[in-house]
Amino acid sequence: MSVDPKDDQRSVTEFFSSRAADWDARFPDDGPAYAAAVASLELPPGGTVLDAGCGTGRALPALRSAVGLGGTVVGADLTPAMLAQATAQGRTEHGSLLLADVSRLPLADISLDAVFAAGLISHLHHPGSALRELARVVRSGGRLALFHPVGRAALASRQGRQLADDDLRAEPRLDALLTGSGWTMTSYEDRDQRFLVLAVRKAEQTDK
Template identity: 65%
Template structure:
């Protein structure tokens, strides 16, 4: 199995615009915890969620992708969304998968080789040019971000005005909390009263918000700050 591929040639790094100046100690520690958690679970991750495919497809459909579009799967993990994104943008489109855990990306490469350019990258510091994307799909990403504000600003930086963002989880907030043996708290960052103003402040307009037992989906549009 080959190492995680480098960025595709048509996805240039933007000199001087790679996001925040540098992660703080909390952010660095959070990245390390995320890598450690997923590294040992990468090989069997998809087998834990065999029923999620249709939910992923429905969430991706809300992006309104067209042939030739450029889309990022932020926190792509083992790449479950990559074939669906490739089908939506066609052979002339560009699909990029970014994740901080190399082991997850190796699984993605083995299962979906050639489907996307894979980047070992922090979604709060992406090696992508300003306004270079038409859409971002992010499944399960919010729960693993210590700096949600910074990550949303970074996703806004790399997308053009009018670009689409889907923050997705194939299970609702309450159901996920119950699965983990806890209850939702008022400060949950995914709650609409918290998420809407945060999106507004970071360059996004929340268009729709769904939180049912079998899905969490916040669909937003990139606006000019």
């Protein structure tokens, strides 16, 4: 039996809506980790970058610093309450906010230099579709960063669960998923202090 995509969206929105008000207070020390992950993208001054699943916009200041005042920073999230918190925190001065599903972005083809995605991949009900959509809006050779402030094992311990063998973010599975979605993985890091995967958007004959 197929699942209505709207049901998937609703479950994600409900999960984050109930946590939006105190989200930043729960993770007050993540700023330096976000800044270091953004630096790994090596964004060009004046570049265009999307924070996919931006939540309360914690990455937006670092992304703005990376591309400078001449660049374009967009944060997209499915949960209005998270975007409201981003606004309340004053993060709209660093980038524009967009209420959108990352699987169906209202952005033009090959319009971005890079995508930053913190904590996104494990909340996607259809990760392959979302990664293909991100590939659509990124130019050939553009970069993707999949980030979390702690590694898989540390996160599993925090959540009181065992790390599953078929975890979506395990290197073999994620590598295959990225390869099938228009990306080439270039680095994989999974340690207690952070999870960070970098990928490059494959060249397509349709790119100009």
